[in-house]
Amino acid sequence: MRKILVVGAGQSGLQIALGLQSNGYEVTLMSNRTADEIRSGRVMSTQCMFHTALQHERDLQLNFWESQAPKIEGLGVSVAAPGSWSEGPAARAIDWLGRFDGFAQSVDQRVKMAGWMETFAQRGGQLVIHGAAVGDLDYFSRTYDLVLVSAGKGELVQMFGRDAERSPYSEPQRALAVSYVHGLGPRPEHPDTEGVRCNLVPGVGELFVMPTLTTSGRADILFWEGIPGGPLDVFNGVKDPAEHLSLTLGLMERYVPWEYARATKAELTDAGGVLSGRYAPTVRNPVGRLPGGGLVLGVADVVVANDPITGQGSNSASKCAAAYLSSILEHGDKEFDETWMRATFDRYWDTAQHVTKWTNAMLAPPPEHILNLIGAAGQLQPVADRFANGFNDPADFENYFYDPEKTAAYLAEVAGA
Known part of the structure; x- marks a missing residue:
């Protein structure tokens, strides 16, 4: 049985932990707060999850609040x-x-994370309530086959260096x-x-x-x-x-x-x-190196943190968890080495790159062709619908959003249909 440590009990950490648990892995989850402390604490986010991310939860039978939350x-x-x-x-x-x-749908993360954490413990998972420092991970990395870091704030994030090429903004926008x-x-x-x-x-x-x-x-x-x-x-x-x-x-x-x-x-x-x-949107190196030489893999907004202007945070976390879970399950009993870690992140980046490109574009003043597109959506319902569904699949913006000529051709096509 493979032993995996997940540090951080947010959308991605819990989704991975519960997914691995249901596949027979021995999972330890570290959280700096109990379920009751999360439930009675301050709100953590503005999550609105679109179809694909919700489907990842359904696939793991974790859609506990689907009948209660507004559709x-x-x-x-x-x-x-x-x-x-x-x-x-x-x-x-x-x-x-x-x-x-x-x-x-949107479910307050106080409700969801507390409920998922209790489910993880009820199903026999080892839940450790303790804030993790780099020194702790140095110790744990020797006793686990894989350490995943999904705690998006604090000291642990500093292990993952900023990828300047993929991070155009150095200040909060x-x-x-x-x-x-x-x-x-x-x-x-x-x-x-x-x-x-x-x-x-x-x-x-x-x-x-x-x-x-x-x-x-x-x-x-x-x-x-x-x-x-x-x-x-x-x-x-x-x-x-x-x-x-x-x-x-x-x-x-x-x-x-x-x-x-x-x-x-x-x-x-x-x-x-x-x-x-406020925080600066940042993409980071996905592999962290511990003082003792061990490696850890960053998850979700530890490695790709976008501004929430496009509502992608919890969606990206769910998609990252799904990609990582598949990579772990497919890897079998082979070593989780640096090559595997980078390939696993690249699998997530295939979708995350579209989120980052679109989000960073939306933070800038809109160029004329985007203003034309948003204006046209008021007269052309298919344009409004396509833009709305881009929140579920931001890759589609490549087809008509960034390039003025593609935008003009698309609007002419819809108007003439």
Whole structure:
């Protein structure tokens, strides 16, 4: 029986641990918090998982909350008319809704990670509640066939050097602020459709609104992404959750009044329902070398950390876990050496590279052909639908998004159909 250590109990770490466990591997999972501490703690993310990532969970029979979580059927894009907020609330220049081929869902990671961790322990997995340092891994690497590091923050990440060629940004490109709320009304344009809403405010930032399932039932996530130093970059140092929500709503009233109109009765789901911070999008070397010479393999956002502007974090974590799990199972009883580790990461990078390229493009001011594309989606439903489904499969953007000539040819084709 092969012995594998997974450090970090997030989406990827738990998905790998449970997948290996169900295939008869002896798995140890290290977490710096218990399931109860996770469940009663602060929100960790703004996860919205699209069809492929959800299917990876179904394949492992880990879709425990599928019947409870809202089924998200589409993705809407609204663009504020540039400068329209200088005299008062902003006006909308663009507003449309694209339909998904397969529904998306969001489950608060406090609910999911706590539930998965308890399942892992109930199924006989060895769960170690302990923050891991490099010295700990040096010791463990001698007693395990493979050590996977999926804890995306802190000292362990420093073992994996930055890949400058794949990391165009050295500074954070957005200041992030999240609120989980109850009491949000439906969008009057599509009152019967649960959708993710992407509101773009040129030169200022973005507001995302998404339905979710949290510890207290159905809720919505309000998520500001502000250009650093701009009018949305006001959450640093705000400790009081009520003040955080008040700031969020005040900014909505000015920059996205069409979303604020349904948020007048919004209240926080709980005191832990807010989050703020920022980080630079970074791709890292996937293999970490320990002081004693042992090797560890980085997982998900340890090695590919994208800005959440394209909602890919938990999706990428699920896809990384699925790719790594397949590589481990196919490898049989052979040694998990550096060559295997790099090949395993490359298998994930085949899909992750499209996420990174698209996300980094969305962080930059949009070129004219992208503005034309987003505008055309308001008149051409197939364009809106294709853009929405790109969130599930970002590789498709290669076909029509980056190159102005491809964009123009695609729009002409749809308009003439």
